[in-house]
Amino acid sequence: MNQSKVEDKRHLRSMMTRQKLLEAAKEVFLQEGFQKATISQMIKKANIGYGTAYVHFEGKEDLLIVLMEDVMERFYEIAEISFLPKSKQEAEDIISKQANAFILMAEAERDMLQVFEQAIGVSSLVSDKWKAIREKFIQRISKDVAYAQQNGLARAELNHEIVARGWFFTNEMYLWEIVRDEHTVSVEEVAKTITSVYVTGLYV
CATH class of the missing domain: 1.10.10 (Arc Repressor Mutant, subunit A)
Incomplete structure (x- = not known):
């Protein structure tokens, strides 16, 4: 051989x-x-x-980080949906679909996300990994916001990085609410409402 x-x-x-x-x-x-x-x-x-x-x-943190990357990669595929809107309405439709898919994914992955949340609270390694994952999402959203601004769809005077950070944190807050089973309204209603507020504030 x-x-x-x-x-x-x-x-x-x-x-x-x-x-x-x-x-x-x-x-x-x-x-x-x-x-x-x-x-x-x-x-x-x-x-x-x-x-x-x-x-x-090297240990259980290492194992969890790989499992975390695997789960969050599926979330990232939602963020990677092609974003080339020609109008405010088209942008709202895409963003609404993304927000809905993101929050539905949180429901589907609730058990594993509960483990991640525990780990983020006690392990600096896992916490740092979560921050890196968060930054990856924010950079991707920032790109979409900049695209909308360059094409005259969004308010050009706004800092696209800050907008992206705010939008991700809104979604992340609802993600953890779902993980903790603290949400009282449907996923669809959450997605529709946060998208509407976001698009109204950003788009012209």
């Missing part, structure tokens, strides 16, 4: 081990919560050796 085939097999086995550990970690986090979960429980559930596990991850 040639060297590259041996390398391929080793790489595949390594990827499968990593995936097994991530799946086990997710189960343990959902069962135990962030603070009570231990990497030993995850290794045991994944049925792999300790040494092997530590080749892939």
Whole structure:
């Protein structure tokens, strides 16, 4: 067997081990919560050796960060929806769809987001990761706001970075409300209302 085939097999086995550990970690986090979960429980559930596990991850925070990136990537796909509106109405339709999808995704991912929220509160590593994720969203929204301004759809005198930050924080606040099960109105109503307020303030 040639060297590259041996390398391929080793790489595949390594990827499968990593995936097994991530799946086990997710189960343990959902069962135990962030603070009570231990990497030993995850290794045991994944049925792999300790040494092997530590080749892939330094600890439970590392595992959670990868799971967090995976979930938030699905949220980011919503932010990445093509944004090239020709009118204020078209912009409102796209933004409303995004806000709705974002908040619905929070409902669908509630259990895992609860674990993230616990971790953000107690781990500086996870908290820093959340800040980096937040900045990625804000930069993307900022780009959309700048596009609307350049095309005469939005108020040019407003700082697009500050606008983007405000819009993301509004969505994030509702995301955590849903995670904590504190919302009293429907997702659709929330999305419609916050979009209307945002578009009215920004667009001309």
